[in-house]
Amino acid sequence: xxxxxxxxxxxxxxxxxxxxxxxxxxxxxxxxxxxxxxxxxxxxxxxxxxxxxxxxxxxxxxxxxxxxxxxxxxxxxxxxxxxxxxxxxxxxxxxxxxxxxxxxxxxxxxxxxxxxxxxxxxxxxxxxxxxxxxxxxxxxxxxxxxxxxxxxxxxxxxxxxxxxxxxxxxxxxxxxxxxxxxxxxxxxxxxxxxxxxxxxxxxxxxxxxxxxxxxxxxxxxxxxxxxxxxxxxxxxxxxxxx
Amino acid sequence: xxxxxxxxxxxxxxxxxxxxxxxxxxxxxxxxxxxxxxxxxxxxxxxxxxxxxxxxxxxxxxxxxxxxxxxxxxxxxxxxxxxxxxxxxxxxxxxxxxxxxxxxxxxxx
Numbered sequence: 001x002x003x004x005x006x007x008x009x010x011x012x013x014x015x016x017x018x019x020x021x022x023x024x025x026x027x028x029x030x031x032x033x034x035x036x037x038x039x040x041x042x043x044x045x046x047x048x049x050x051x052x053x054x055x056x057x058x059x060x061x062x063x064x065x066x067x068x069x070x071x072x073x074x075x076x077x078x079x080x081x082x083x084x085x086x087x088x089x090x091x092x093x094x095x096x097x098x099x100x101x102x103x104x105x106x107x108x109x110x111x112x113x114x115x116x117x118x119x120x121x122x123x124x125x126x127x128x129x130x131x132x133x134x135x136x137x138x139x140x141x142x143x144x145x146x147x148x149x150x151x152x153x154x155x156x157x158x159x160x161x162x163x164x165x166x167x168x169x170x171x172x173x174x175x176x177x178x179x180x181x182x183x184x185x186x187x188x189x190x191x192x193x194x195x196x197x198x199x200x201x202x203x204x205x206x207x208x209x210x211x212x213x214x215x216x217x218x219x220x221x222x223x224x225x226x227x228x229x230x231x232x233x234x235x236x237x238x239x240x241x242x
Numbered sequence: 243x244x245x246x247x248x249x250x251x252x253x254x255x256x257x258x259x260x261x262x263x264x265x266x267x268x269x270x271x272x273x274x275x276x277x278x279x280x281x282x283x284x285x286x287x288x289x290x291x292x293x294x295x296x297x298x299x300x301x302x303x304x305x306x307x308x309x310x311x312x313x314x315x316x317x318x319x320x321x322x323x324x325x326x327x328x329x330x331x332x333x334x335x336x337x338x339x340x341x342x343x344x345x346x347x348x349x350x351x
Contacts, residue, residue: 164317199323203248204313229248236245
């Protein structure tokens with residue numbers, strides 16, 4: 001007779017802003033990720049469970065959830081690393097409206113990317129202005145350090161200032177703005193400084209470093225925000241930032 | 243917070259570091275022979291240097307604290323941008339007036 005299967009006790013948020021935790025029992029497996037657990041529940045215990053995922057290998061950034069109180073990418077979070085007393089508590093990301101169960105509305109997150117001017121703007125004559133960029137160049141090095149963001153929203157969920165201020169652009173958008181600012185081919189770099197100096201801009205960051213602590217790909221948005229603060233202050237002192 | 247507010251708050255913080263060290267050193271040195279109103283006033287009365295030192299201190303502290311209060315109110319209360327700015331400005335003015343009055347009292351009154 002085989003030994004009884006070892007089970008995990010999993011509490012999962014059900015509902016939207018108002019709701020409650022629902023308990024499930026899921027068989028414990030070797031090398032099991034938190035996303036595996038959620039998927040098991042959706043496929044075997046409750047098909048109505050709403051959650052979001054795509055790549056399952058830490059590239060797409062769509063499966064972030066709050067696991068035992070901390071925002072994490074669930075596809076690369078092994079249960080053995082986060083389980084406490086055989087129990088997991090899984091909730092949607094904080095600081096974002098909940099659509100249903102574990103699915104948040106990411107609209108404000110991406111709207112703030114746009115508000116921080118995180119996209120490339122070509123100059124008037126992009127063909128002629130296409131500058132060679134050496135990998136060793138100071139700006140390129142700074143951009144490289146910030147560029148690998150997967151837009152998972154973990155830093156946004158972990159940030160205290162986001163939880164306090166609706167208009168704060170947040171670590172991901174500002175980190176993206178820093179990467180864009182260091183693109184020497186960009187046709188409107190002062191426009192980025194203007195965008196990140198608005199009311200909810202980079203100067204509101206308290207340097208708590210929660211974003212850097214939680215970032216699953218080990219970026220340091222706080223460092224990027226410090227760069228934006230320096231650049232915007234220099235521009236302000238030179239009268240280039242109105 | 244605007245870049246100007248950020249610059250003012252960080253700038254006044256940097257300015258206050260040597261002022262606070264000097265102020266604390268002065269307190270420790272001044273109490274060595276006992277502390278009395280006469281002893282303090284004998285040092286400060288008519289002193290343009292101390293008036294300037296504490297004038298700068300009060301000015302920096304008022305701006306630093308006022309911007310800080312504005313930020314805290316914006317983050318922790320439902321007050322909007324204009325309301326917190328107004329409270330912050332009143333706070334700066336109040337602190338500065340109280341400090342200026344104290345300086346006047348120990349230097350000229």
